Amino acid sequence: MIIKRLIYIPYYLIRTKWNLFFRYSGFVKKKKKISYFRLYKDVIYTMLKHNASPLDYFSFRFYDLPEEEWDNYPCTGFMYEYQLKMNPKDQRMVLHDKINFLTLFNDFSGRKWTTLATLKSNKQFAIQFLREAGEKLVLKNSTGGAGKQVEVIAIPSDIPESVIKIMEANHFDLAEHYVVQHDALMKLSPSALNTIRIVTQYLDGRAIILLAFLRISVNSSVDNLSVGHYGVNFGAAIDIETGVIYGPGVYLDITKPDVYYHPVTHTPIIGFEIPHWGKCKEIVIKAAMLTPGNRSIGWDVAVTNEGAVLIEGNHNWNLLSMSPGQRGYKKEFLQYSSMI
Structure with missing residues (x-):
C-alpha cells in the first residue's frame, strides 16, 4: 500500500502550490505553537498514511483534529481513484x-446558448441571439474547469463581429445568456x-x-x-x-x-x-x-x-x-x- 502511494509523490510535488503551502505552514505554526519539524512530519505522515497531497493537511484542518479522525476524510489520492471508478x-x-453537457441537459439549462461556430456561420441567428441576451453574456471555453476560462461581458452591441472577436482572442467557443439569480x-x-x-x-x-x-x-x-x-x-x-x-x-x-x-x-x-x-x-x-x-x-x-x-x-x-x-x-x- 505504501509503495503504491509513493507513486503519487512526484505528482504532488509538481502540482502543489508551494506558495500556499508555506503561507499555510506559517499560519498553523503560529496558531498551534508548534515547530516546523513537527508540522512537516505530520504532513509527510498524512501523505503516506492517507494518500494526501501536502495541502490536504491544511485544507481539511487536520491540525485542529485528533489523528483518529483524519481517516474520515477522502484525500486527493483516494478521491482520484474513487472518481476514476x-x-x-x-x-x-x-x-x-x-457543449455536450448543454446538448444532453438542455431541458434543465433554463437559458439559451450557442457555439462560436454557429455565431460565425449564421449572422442572422447571431444578431437575434445577442438581442435576446439582455445586458450580459457569458463566454466560456467548453472544456475549461474550476471557473477558469469563463468571462462575463457586457454586450457591446448586437453586431456579432464584436463578440466573435472577443471569443476568438480568448479561446472561447461557447456563449450563453446570463442567468439572473x-x-x-x-x-x-x-x-x-x-x-x-x-x-x-x-x-x-x-x-x-x-x-x-x-x-x-x-x-x-x-x-x-x-x-x-x-x-x-x-x-x-x-x-x-x-x-x-x-x-x-x-x-x-x-x-x-x-x-x-x-x-x-x-x-x-x-x-x-x-x-x-x-x-x-x-x-x-x-x-x-x-x-x-x-x-x-x-x-x-x-x-x-x-x-x-x-x-x-x-x-x-x-x-x-x-x-x-x-x-x-x-x-x-x-x-x-x-x-x-
Missing part, C-alpha cells in the same frame, strides 16, 4: 465538454451568479444527494471558491432536508476567519434559506438519472425567481467541496465503492 474515462465527455440571492450577494454545488451518487438505479453548499461571491464577477488563491469567495453548507444554511461561511483559504455576515451586504449567512430548494434537489436527481455511467457528480445549480436551472456537472468535483461543511465522507465512499 465512479466516472470512467469513456463516460466523462458528456460532463467534461460543456433569485431576488433573495441578489440581496445576499449581487456581484455574481451565486451557484449551489450539489453532489449526487448514483446507486442501483436511483440517485441520492450527498452534500450541498452555496458558493457566495464577494465583489467578484464569478463565484468559484478558487478565485484569488481561495481567498475571495466563500462557501456555506446547506442542510439537505430543509435547504437552510446551518453554519458560517468558510473560505478555502485557512488563514481567513469564518463568515457570519456577508462582508459587503451584511446579510446573515446562518439561517439563509435557499429559494426553490425542492426544485434544486429535483433537477439534480433527474439529471443524474440521465447519465448513469457517471455515478458521482458535482452539479452546479442556479436559482432564479422562476425555479432552478442546471449550469454544469463535474465528474472530477473537487474534494474541497466538503470543506464548507467541515466533515468527511470517506466511509460513505468506501461503502458506495464496494457496491460497484
